[in-house]
Amino acid sequence: MTxxxxxxxxxxxxxxxxxxxxxxxxxxRQxxxxxxxxxxxxxxxxxVVTGVYEPDEGGEVLLDSKRIDGLQPYQVASRGIARTFQNIRVFAEMSVVENVLVSAHMTARVGLVGAVFRTAAFRQEEKHQLERALRLLEIFKLDGLALEQAKNLPYGSQRKxxxxxxxxxxxxxxxxxxxAAGMNTGEADDLNEQIRWLRDEFELTIVLVEHNMRVVMGVCERIHxxxxxxxIAEGTPEEIQKDRHVIAAYLGEDIDDG
Ligand SMILES: Nc1ncnc2c1ncn2[C@@H]1O[C@H](COP(=O)(O)OP(=O)(O)OP(=O)(O)O)[C@@H](O)[C@H]1O
Ligand SMILES: [Mg+2]
Structure with missing residues (x-):
């Protein structure tokens, strides 16, 4: 299924x-x-997929065969598409765990009234979100740094x-x-393992934009x-590595197909 x-x-x-x-x-799960x-x-x-820009030259975006183009970013997120950004967007002054918890309000099932009066349901939800956040930090070996200010983390850890x-x-x-931007070889290898683990654990479909070929060729099952x-090409990592259009594009050469 797509x-x-x-x-x-x-x-x-x-x-x-x-x-x-x-x-x-x-x-x-690809x-x-x-x-x-x-x-x-x-x-x-x-x-465009996440609704930040409209596809002004046409086209469609479908999630589980349903059109999502034209939706606002928060709507796209609530349909089930999450993303990270090329330029790091952590809240520098906030703690590591707070950085993870900031997106919890989008999924919280308890409304404003619960938050204001700190109802039992609200406290239960808060506890549940905190447990989820800590579990995610554990996956990335960041649980020991949960209370550290985000700005004190090395760059690679901020990406995680x-x-x-x-x-x-x-x-x-x-x-x-x-x-993998700014990660050393060891961190990139860890990332490969974590990406595969996340896919399996959360049954995710992961779309990866990346220049680091160790990561691209290491984890991608199909490459566009x-x-x-x-x-200019789509195929398996093996096919892409020997595709002459791809090689030429990365070397900055033109190919005459005539
Ligand atoms: N908001 C914008 N306003 C004007 N031009 C833009 C804007 N966003 C992207 N572009 C241009 O569109 C083209 C594609 O940019 P894009 O950022 O999508 O490339 P990319 O493949 O992500 O590149 P990189 O690997 O360097 O991140 C570039 O020429 C870029 O300058
Ligand atoms: Mg880019």
Whole structure:
């Protein structure tokens, strides 16, 4: 079954076709890579899928075969798509565990009245969310740092903290924008293991934008390659590694197909 489908998606900025007629399908529980050189349009795809930008050049986004294009970001999130950002967005002055808990209010089942009067149901919900947050931190080996200010974490750990926060939404589809940026080899290997574990544990579909080939080739089951806003290849990691269009794009060369 297809979890996330993008059909002939298009987005422009001024005269620039940042994303042009891009189509792909990520299957249930698949780890799907979206790669390409700088400026290829990968982050723009995420921004259109999550409702940050409208697809002004047309196209459709479907989650479990239902259209979600045109929805607001909070609506997309509540349908089950969570994401992390290419530029780290942790709340620097807040503690690690508070950073994870900030997305809990979106899933909380107890309303404002419960929060104001601190009803038993509210306290129960709060406890439940705290347990979930700590469990997610444990996955990323951050539980020992739960009370540390987020700004004191090394860069790689901040990226993992962002993934933990995204998972608090209980998503079906997780979009990761360059999670391995700034990580050393050891951290990237850990990340590979964690991504696979998360997919299995939470039955997630994961779409991964990444430049680190150790991560891309290490975890992705299928890879979609973009260059200058357009699709240039899709296939298995083995197929993508030997695709001449892909190799040329990464080397900055043009291919004459004539
Ligand atoms: N908000 C915006 N306004 C104007 N141009 C934009 C905007 N967002 C993206 N672009 C442009 O669209 C193109 C695609 O950008 P995008 O960020 O999607 O690329 P990317 O594949 O994520 O690149 P990178 O690997 O460097 O993150 C680039 O030329 C970029 O400058
Ligand atoms: Mg990007």
């Amino acid at each position: 979890a996330l489908e993008v059909r002939s998606l298009g987005r422009t900025f001024g005269g620039l076709k940042a994303v042009h007629r891009v189509s792909f399908r990520a299957q249930d 780890i799907f890579g979206l790669i390409g050189p700088n400026g290829a349009g990968k982050t723009t795809v995420f921004n 903290l962002e993934i933990a926060r995204a998972l608090m939404l209980g998503p079906k589809v997780l979009l990761l924008d360059e999670p 390659v973009m260059d200058h806003g357009e699709t």
